[in-house]
Each structure stands twice: as structure tokens, then as C-alpha cells.
Amino acid sequence: MVADNDDRPKQAQRVNEELYKRNAELAVRNKTLALLRKLDEISLAAVQSVEMAQKITAAIATELGYEIVSLAIVDTQADTLRWLAIASPIPEIAAIIQAVAINTLSAPLKDRLASVHALEESNPHTVTNLQEVFPPAFTEALRMNSDGRHVENSIVYPLRFGNEVLGILSLSASRDLKNLSRYEYESLSGILGLVSLALYKAKIYEDLQRTSAQLEDANEQLKGIDKAKSEFLSVASHQLYTPLTAIRGYLSMLTDGDYGKIPSQQQPVIEIIEKSAVRLITLIKDLLDIQRIESGRLELNLESMDLVTMADTLVKDLMPNAMNKKLKLDFVKAEKIPHVVADAQRLRQVVLNIVDNAIKYTDTGSVKVNVAAEGDEVVLAVTDTGKGITQEEIKRLFNKFTRVGGASRYHTEGAGLGLFVAKQMVQEHHGEVTVTSPGLGKGSTFTIRLPSEGTAKSLKLGTKVTIDIQKRQQEQEKGVN
Ligand code: ADP
Secondary structure, eight states: OHHHHHHHHHHHHHHHHHHHHHHHHHHHHHHHHHHHHHHHHHHHHOOSHHHHHHHHHHHHHHHHTOSEEEEEEEETTTTEEEEEEEEOSSHHHHHHHHHTTGGGOEEEGGGOHHHHHHHHHTSOEEESOGGGTSOHHHHHHHHHSHHHHTOOEEEEEEEEETTEEEEEEEEEESSOOTTOOHHHHHHHHHHHHHHHHHHHHHHHHHHHHHHHHHHHHHHHHHHHHHHHHHHHHHHHHHHHHHHHHHHHHHHHHHHTTTTSOOOTTTHHHHHHHHHHHHHHHHHHHHHHHHHHHHTTOEEEOEEEEOHHHHHHHHHHHHHHHHHHTTOEEEEEEOSSOOOEEEEHHHHHHHHHHHHHHHHHTOSSSEEEEEEEEETTEEEEEEEESSSOOOHHHHHHTTSTTOOOTTHHHHOTTOOSOHHHHHHHHHHHTTOEEEEEOSSTTSOEEEEEEEEOTTSTTSOOTTOOEEEOHHHHHHHHHHTOO
């Protein structure tokens, strides 16, 4: 009985101690919960890694009572640690952090042994030497400051996401961190997952930003190269054009017999030379047109023109080409087709290119040219039974120097410029060129639509129209229509 009475104060003390421990545990758990909620909010709201790291380190330092908390990312290639943020609730230390501009600091990873061990072992590492944790500029400033001098103990946590090493979270305090309670350990491992996730998210975001900036740079460079190429082509073309027209002129005088009768065995050779010269001249004209279109110097000579007559003569001109390939070339026209306001010469070039292509890319069957009126428009359609074009190819077809379906292998004559010029030219006449094809081997239809003369969309006679593709592109980029 006596013994029992004597035990009572001891039991009461044990109960008290237990209660105290439970209370402390509860307090840590509550703080951890509040911190987890905060970190979650930070991770959702901030996308920039520095801003996010500043908020995370500040929240951990205040909520869990650490004097210094830092977050650094590992650059595995350069083998360095780069600090994103260091936070401290102690004003003097906060001032040092401010002064050394923490987020510009980095240091070799191999010298920060605590970090190396933590990363290698995938476990927290406790140290009493701040130099193993922080960049030299910061430890030096801390050493000089009386408030910083007593902060000696640190725990360094590795941050990973899956197999990827992300960085280091360090917690420093003046108290001994070797014997943290189980609850404190649990609480810290709980927040690590969230911090790693937030850091990973920021990293992906920044990688994306960097990639799109690089893409933009590359795009700018490409634009520059394209411009340089156009300028080069323009100069080269001018230089080629003059001698070539002289060659063609003399050749046609030769074939006309101006210099006497040509021996019959020379006739076919001269014809080939003449054909080749004409082809070169057409190519150079296309190049020059592109250059003029791109530099905004191509002026249209507008007149009221009859597409039917134009297409009719053109079909007659191309009949020998079709017959050579044993193709049927038909011209179909509806009655009463209105005129269009256009630069006749350039429009003829566009239609010629499209009909010529239809013949060029068709081996058997027919090519049909059809002119009709549809609402306020005159529609010229060229349908062939040739190679056809895939949907994927159609998307690229009107780009400069684009040839599809192995055209460069089978037809050495083209340069992939005709359709590019056609598109720009027809657009400038307020019309459009489109193409449809049921698929490879099943033929295709190229359609040109132009507004009829006198309709609201039509160009007006007597006005000056200069093609300025660059200006239009710039306007489109700015969202002006
Ligand atoms: P090219 O000088 O090569 O003919 P174009 O710009 O006129 O240049 O045409 C671009 C490419 O479009 C051609 O190389 C060819 O691959 C394809 N193409 C044009 N017209 C046809 C057609 N009627 N049928 C199939 N493919 C065509």
C-alpha cells in the first residue's frame, strides 16, 4: 500500500511526459499539414522555378522553424549546383541572402560533399560544416555576421523525380539536427515529395520555354537565309536572263533560216537547244517573279479579260504536248462567262503552268480544262487522270521549291516554283487556287476561282495594284486582315 502511494507521483509524471510528447507530436503534424497545403498552393500558382523556390524555402523555414532553408538544382552535365533560393526568418541572415544575390550562384557539386553523399545514397545527410552545403560567397558572409555564426547544423535532402536527379533541399539550424524526432523525420519526408514535384514541374516549364525560344531563333535565322537566297537568286537570274534571251533570239533566227538553210542532221539538235533555252528562260522568269513578289515590286497590268478565249488558245498551244504523250486534251466551256479584271499575261502564265503540269504528270488518259461561272465567280478547273497527290502532299504543294511524289526523280524539268507563283498571283487577284485529288494514281483537279468583273471582290480597272507579300505576311502575323 505504502509502495503504491509512493509510485503515484512517478506515474503522474510519466503520464505528464507522455501527454507532453503527444502534444509535441500533434503540433508537428499540424504544422506539417499546414505546410503541405501551402506547398501545394505554391506549386500550383508559380511556374518560374526561382519564384517557386523562394516561396517554398520561406514557407518551410517559417513553418518548421529552421534558420536557413535552401533549394539548389543539380546540373548533371556541368556537375554543378545552382541555387534557386535561400530563405531565413532571421532578418540579419535574410539581409545577407539579399546582398549576395543567391539565385545567380553556382558551385561545383564535388566540393559540396554532403550534397554528393545525399544524392548518391538517396538519403538525407547531416553535417556541421556549412561549406559542404552552401556556395562560398554565402558561407563567408555568414561567418562574418554574428547572427549567422551560430547556425552550424544542416540536413541535406536529395530531390528526385522518378529516376531523375533534380536538386538539393537543405535545412540549417543552431539546434542539433542529429536527433530529430521520428515525427519530424516523417514530416520532412512528406514535404520532399511535394517539393520535388514542384521543382520538376518548373523544370519542364522552363525547358519548354527554352525550346520555344530556340525555335523562334531558328525561325528568324531561316527567314534571314530565305531572304539571302532570294536576293542571290535575283542577282543570278538577272545575270542569266540577258545572255539567255540573246541565245534564244539567235537560235530562232537560225531555225527561221536567216543565216542560210540548216543541214537536216543539225535540225533536231538545234531544236533541243532552243527548247532547253526556253525552259531556262521560263525558270528564270519564275525566279524573278518570286523575287519581285517578295520584295513588293511586282505591279499588275489590269485589263478586262475573257478567260474563255485565253484558255481556249492556251489549250491549242499545248495540244502538241498532249498528243506527244497520247493524252486527250479537252476544253469545255459554259455559255456566257463574265470577264475578269486581271493581268492577262501573268494569269495566262498561271493557267499555262497548271495545264502543263497536268500533261506532265499524267501518263495515260486525259486532261480536261473547264471554264464556268459560279455565283460571283469565274471558275477554271483542270482535271487530269494522272499521278494524283496525297492529302499530306497537298498541304505542302504551294510552297516554294516543293515537288512531291518523286517528281524530281521522274521529271527533271521542274523546279517546284510554278504553283508557288500561281498561288501568290491568284491571291493578288482576290481569287484562290485549290487542289483536290482522290489519291495517288487517281488524278487531280486544280481549280482557280476569280471574282467576276464588277462584283464587290473584283479588282477595279484603272487602279494600280502592287503585290506585296511581305506586307501581307506581316499584317497576318500581327492579326490584321
Ligand atoms: P514543277 O516545276 O516541279 O512542276 P510546280 O510548282 O508547278 O513545280 O509543281 C509542284 C509539284 O506539284 C510538282 O513537282 C509535282 O510534284 C506536283 N504537281 C503539280 N501538278 C500536278 C498534277 N497535275 N498531278 C500530280 N502532281 C502535280
